[in-house]
Amino acid sequence: MQDSSNITGTETGTGADAGAGPTYRLERLTVRHLAAAQVSAQSAALSDITLTVAQGEQVAVIGPSGAGKTTLLAVLACAHRPADGVFQAFGQDPWTLGEAQRHRLRARLFLAPQTPPLPPRQRVVTAVLAARLPQWSLWRALVSLVKPADPEAAYHALARFNLGDKLYARVDRLSGGERQRCGLARLLLSSAQALLVDEPLSALDPALSELTIATLRQEAAQRHATLICSLHQVDLALAHFPRIVALRDGGIVFDLPREQVTPEMVTALYQGEQPSASVPAASAPTSRVAVGACF
Numbered sequence: 664m665q666d667s668s669n670i671t672g673t674e675t676g677t678g679a680d681a682g683a684g685p686t687y688r689l690e691r692l693t694v695r696h697l698a699a700a701q702v703s704a705q706s707a708a709l710s711d712i713t714l715t716v717a718q719g720e721q722v723a724v725i726g727p728s729g730a731g732k733t734t735l736l737a738v739l740a741c742a743h744r745p746a747d748g749v750f751q752a753f754g755q756d757p758w759t760l761g762e763a764q765r766h767r768l769r770a771r772l773f774l775a776p777q778t779p780p781l782p783p784r785q786r787v788v789t790a791v792l793a794a795r796l797p798q799w800s801l802w803r804a805l806v807s808l809v810k811p812a813d814p815e816a817a818y819h820a821l822a823r824f825n826l827g828d829k830l831y832a833r834v835d836r837l838s839g840g841e842r843q844r845c846g847l848a849r850l851l852l853s854s855a856q857a858l859l860v861d862e863p864l865s866a867l868d869p870a871l872s873e874l875t876i877a878t879l880r881q882e883a884a885q886r887h888a889t890l891i892c893s894l895h896q897v898d899l900a901l902a903h904f905p906r907i908v909a910l911r912d913g914g915i916v917f918d919l920p921r922e923q924v925t926p927e928m929v930t931a932l933y934q935g936e937q938p939s940a941s942v943p944a945a946s947a948p949t950s951r952v953a954v955g956a957c958f
């Protein structure tokens with residue numbers, strides 16, 4: 664159950680579009696992973712999550728390791744079915760829809776996992792253009808595998824993450840940080856209206872971290888997409904995102920406009936653990952494949 668001392672913020676002043684229906688509505692949501700569900704009914708990855716996110720909002724999700732950030736993003740991407748509670752994306756519960764309708768709903772979302780599932784032997788241009796697959800006919804997709812359909816678009820997307828020179832590199836020759844940005848370049852080529860990004864800075868240096876967040880925010884604002892980004896770098900979350908959702912042990916600890924988040928709240932959230940500062944991190948662990956997938 665959610666701690667009764669939890670603080671729930673309003674969306675006032677957080678960039679929400681008051682006129683539009685919410686992108687997400689979650690009410691008392693419980694989420695379990697299969698293995699955990701087998702061990703104990705108590706061990707939910709997320710419990711009692713109530714959250715509404717308006718179209719166009721930009722939200723950072725923070726919290727210590729294991730808090731449930733990746734699980735939340737997988738649920739929002741309609742990749743992980745909640746065990747209990749209400750979940751709606753764009754006003755629809757994906758898990759009551761037929762397969763084809765759910766597929767159409769997922770095409771409105773893009774999840775960029777921490778470790779993007781890029782085919783290692785593929786060239787970067789092909790991997791980035793794969794974001795357009797939902798918009799293409801089967802024939803066009805097959806032709807693009809041999810002769811990339813729109814290399815200029817891939818170049819421009821990569822260039823926004825300072826990676827234009829890797830257009831024709833092989834994916835398995837990229838560093839961890841370059842792979843991560845390659846995954847984010849795919850996001851720019853999607854037509855998604857909800858952008859879900861899991862720890863995009865874990866393998867990036869401070870300058871690239873700033874560039875990456877600025878690019879994501881700019882893209883979301885331009886297409887009036889909702890942006891939800893999990894971050895270990897609390898300082899960057901507070902500097903860039905109007906709304907901060909803090910998770911710990913699978914529950915929401917606070918959900919507030921950033922001006923209302925105090926250093927004491929952050930210290931309590933991490934309880935002895937040191938929140939990451941925006942310093943160069945070790946490259947992303949290759950064994951950690953985020954729940955969910957890119958759509």
Ligand SMILES: Nc1ncnc2c1ncn2[C@@H]1O[C@H](COP(=O)(O)OP(=O)(O)OP(=O)(O)O)[C@@H](O)[C@H]1O
Pocket residue numbers: 696697698699708726727728729730731732733734735954
């Ligand atoms: N595939 C899985 N099977 C079983 N349990 C899982 C699985 N993935 C995550 N969990 C558990 O669910 C909880 C939430 O994990 P999650 O990965 O969502 O946290 P996180 O906040 O993203 O952590 P991190 O910051 O380390 O990436 C943890 O207790 C974790 O051990």
